[in-house]
Amino acid sequence: EITPLAFVQRVDEPIHPIPLTLRLNKQKVRLGKKLFHDPQLSGDNTISCASCHNLNRGGVDGLPVSVGIGRKKGTMNAPTVFNSAFNFKQFWDGRAESLEEQIDSPIHSDHEMGASGWKEIINKLQQSPDYMKDFKALYEDGITSKNIKDAIAVFERSLITPNARFDKFLQGDKKALNQEEKMGYQRFKAYGCVACHQGVNVGGNMFQGLGVFGNYFEDRGKISPADWGRYNVTKKERDRYVFKVPSLRNIVLTSPYFHDGSVETLAEAIRIMGQYQLGRKLSDEDVDLILRFLIALTGEYEEE
Amino acid sequence: EITPLAFVQRVDEPIHPIPLTLRLNKQKVRLGKKLFHDPQLSGDNTISCASCHNLNRGGVDGLPVSVGIGRKKGTMNAPTVFNSAFNFKQFWDGRAESLEEQIDSPIHSDHEMGASGWKEIINKLQQSPDYMKDFKALYEDGITSKNIKDAIAVFERSLITPNARFDKFLQGDKKALNQEEKMGYQRFKAYGCVACHQGVNVGGNMFQGLGVFGNYFEDRGKISPADWGRYNVTKKERDRYVFKVPSLRNIVLTSPYFHDGSVETLAEAIRIMGQYQLGRKLSDEDVDLILRFLIALTGEYEEE
Ligand SMILES: [Ca+2]
Ligand SMILES: [Ca+2]
Ligand SMILES: [Ca+2]
Ligand SMILES: [Mg+2]
Numbered sequence: 001e002i003t004p005l006a007f008v009q010r011v012d013e014p015i016h017p018i019p020l021t022l023r024l025n026k027q028k029v030r031l032g033k034k035l036f037h038d039p040q041l042s043g044d045n046t047i048s049c050a051s052c053h054n055l056n057r058g059g060v061d062g063l064p065v066s067v068g069i070g071r072k073k074g075t076m077n078a079p080t081v082f083n084s085a086f087n088f089k090q091f092w093d094g095r096a097e098s099l100e101e102q103i104d105s106p107i108h109s110d111h112e113m114g115a116s117g118w119k120e121i122i123n124k125l126q127q128s129p130d131y132m133k134d135f136k137a138l139y140e141d142g143i144t145s146k147n148i149k150d151a152i153a154v155f156e157r158s159l160i161t162p163n164a165r166f167d168k169f170l171q172g173d174k175k176a177l178n179q180e181e182k183m184g185y186q187r188f189k190a191y192g193c194v195a196c197h198q199g200v201n202v203g204g205n206m207f208q209g210l211g212v213f214g215n216y217f218e219d220r221g222k223i224s225p226a227d228w229g230r231y232n233v234t235k236k237e238r239d240r241y242v243f244k245v246p247s248l249r250n251i252v253l254t255s256p257y258f259h260d261g262s263v264e265t266l267a268e269a270i271r272i273m274g275q276y277q278l279g280r281k282l283s284d285e286d287v288d289l290i291l292r293f294l295i296a297l298t299g300e301y302e303e304e
Numbered sequence: 305e306i307t308p309l310a311f312v313q314r315v316d317e318p319i320h321p322i323p324l325t326l327r328l329n330k331q332k333v334r335l336g337k338k339l340f341h342d343p344q345l346s347g348d349n350t351i352s353c354a355s356c357h358n359l360n361r362g363g364v365d366g367l368p369v370s371v372g373i374g375r376k377k378g379t380m381n382a383p384t385v386f387n388s389a390f391n392f393k394q395f396w397d398g399r400a401e402s403l404e405e406q407i408d409s410p411i412h413s414d415h416e417m418g419a420s421g422w423k424e425i426i427n428k429l430q431q432s433p434d435y436m437k438d439f440k441a442l443y444e445d446g447i448t449s450k451n452i453k454d455a456i457a458v459f460e461r462s463l464i465t466p467n468a469r470f471d472k473f474l475q476g477d478k479k480a481l482n483q484e485e486k487m488g489y490q491r492f493k494a495y496g497c498v499a500c501h502q503g504v505n506v507g508g509n510m511f512q513g514l515g516v517f518g519n520y521f522e523d524r525g526k527i528s529p530a531d532w533g534r535y536n537v538t539k540k541e542r543d544r545y546v547f548k549v550p551s552l553r554n555i556v557l558t559s560p561y562f563h564d565g566s567v568e569t570l571a572e573a574i575r576i577m578g579q580y581q582l583g584r585k586l587s588d589e590d591v592d593l594i595l596r597f598l599i600a601l602t603g604e605y606e607e608e
Contacts, residue, residue, distance in 0.1 A: 003326075003389070003461060004326060004387075004389035004390045004461050004464065005389065005390065005392070007323060007326070007390075007504070008390045008392075008503060008504045008505070008509070011320045011503075011504060012320065012502075012503040012504065012509060016315045016316065019311060022307075022308060022311070083308075085308035085309065086308045086309065086311075086312045088309070088312075157307065157308050160308065198316075199312060199315075199316040200311070200312045200315060200316065201312070205312070205316060
């Protein structure tokens with residue numbers, strides 16, 4: 001029996017569970033998965049999306065900044081592709097409105113996949129009878145850049161991680177968290193982390209400046225255009241150093257942290273957030289409690 | 305097909321739908337319903353809960369302040385019993401933590417039901433073989449004040465009104481609202497009404513002062529202890545004129561408005577909220593749009 005008040009307390013939490021399933025076109029998911037892992041999408045057939053977004057390690061590459069075609073170093077830390085479909089916009093600076101739109105960027109970037117153009121990729125894929133058949137079955141006009149992007153985006157929408165212990169807790173299983181994890185969630189709300197990291201993705205639904213209290217960038221040193229954040233999109237001074245608040249789901253799997261990949265441990269990332277986003281020095285105990293709560297945000301990916 | 309982003313946008317709305325059903329003990333609901341309508345619970349067998357909370361008219365009496373036993377006038381407007389189970393506390397001043405706890409107050413109040421004590425009520429109910437049988441079937445210790453309160457409270461938990469057109473809209477039926485109603489919701493959020501009236505009950509989950517901008521009470525005149533609100537509970541000066549934010553569900557059915565029942569039309573109540581809670585003079589057009597949105601909060605009560 002669940003009382004109305006228990007119901008209210010649950011749905012009015014600032015964080016919401018990931019749904020167990022989403023109805024998606026399974027054939028597109030399968031095709032998108034093949035494309036996501038296919039190095040033919042890169043200029044020299046060496047790099048696939050999965051090179052930087054390894055699904056067996058949290059959807060990231062584990063590097064401070066990504067390394068792409070010809071071992072060229074990028075300028076930013078690769079975010080996970082898991083649950084990215086729940087983010088209101090894509091990229092640290094939010095420059096892509098959709099997953100479809102996002103794809104053009106790595107494909108052409110000369111330090112990521114370095115393909116000279118879609119024509120080149122389409123030519124390669126057309127050599128494969130399997131691809132020809134798969135595309136024809138799903139799209140009237142066969143292999144096109146639009147259809148490639150559609151299939152990859154649908155696959156990415158399948159990359160959701162429900163069943164985190166915290167979600168089970170939200171859904172009423174009070175034993176899904178232990179006492180420390182519950183206290184960690186309480187701290188996360190009480191300190192105000194939740195003002196920015198909230199909703200289904202515990203983030204991913206707003207922009208915020210990095211360094212609300214103190215100057216993160218001066219303290220770190222070596223400021224580059226990659227640090228300008230949303231300013232690069234809008235060219236408005238007030239958007240300088242502003243980033244999409246990242247999702248904290250599966251966060252323990254996606255070290256190193258921040259857009260610059262400068263921080264290795266999650267405890268340190270939490271401490272930095274306390275300092276620069278809230279103007280608070282968190283005690284070791286509180287950092288530890290919040291850490292335990294964040295670990296309980298690790299979900300399960302059910303492959304097709 | 306619902307995309308992850310559409311899912312997020314829906315569950316992250318500041319207002320949440322009322323669930324279609326709650327699992328409740330049906331026998332208790334039936335017994336509680338009988339008790340709720342039974343004037344034997346009052347000192348002179350003339351007044352039942354339903355006298356002031358008429359389920360056929362929105363769960364209220366339609367009067368500025370209630371009239372109880374011996375035609376004695378109360379000091380406050382009777383709130384609806386519909387969806388009161390979703391409120392975080394009961395009464396305008398939040399002095400009861402639960403529905404069970406709430407019941408003692410009207411039972412004994414000399415301007416409501418004026419029973420001298422539970423003993424008297426229990427004696428009356430024990431004359432009825434039906435009540436004797438009903439209670440024995442549900443409670444080992446038969447007719448007691450605790451069990452009477454339990455049955456009434458369970459019945460009250462059944463008084464929920466799902467299926468408001470706005471809830472259907474929240475659940476993805478974009479055609480459930482017309483253009484004006486959608487604009488009204490947009491205004492409701494943009495002006496900031498939603499900062500106080502939010503969650504499942506569009507209210508009922510926090511305390512707020514009446515008169516954030518301007519002095520409502522000085523402007524109205526004749527201040528009485530009934531206006532002191534939460535101060536009466538805590539005796540703290542900062543709680544004077546502070547009230548539980550009322551639910552706006554079915555609000556078009558529960559005129560007159562405010563704790564003092566001083567305002568007859570909903571349009572006027574909206575205007576007053578704009579003035580005293582937000583410091584804004586709302587245009588006639590905006591009042592009308594918000595009014596249309598509020599009307600779409602009218603739900604359906606499905607009697608057992
Ligand atoms: Ca909520
Ligand atoms: Ca990272
Ligand atoms: Ca009223
Ligand atoms: Mg929500």
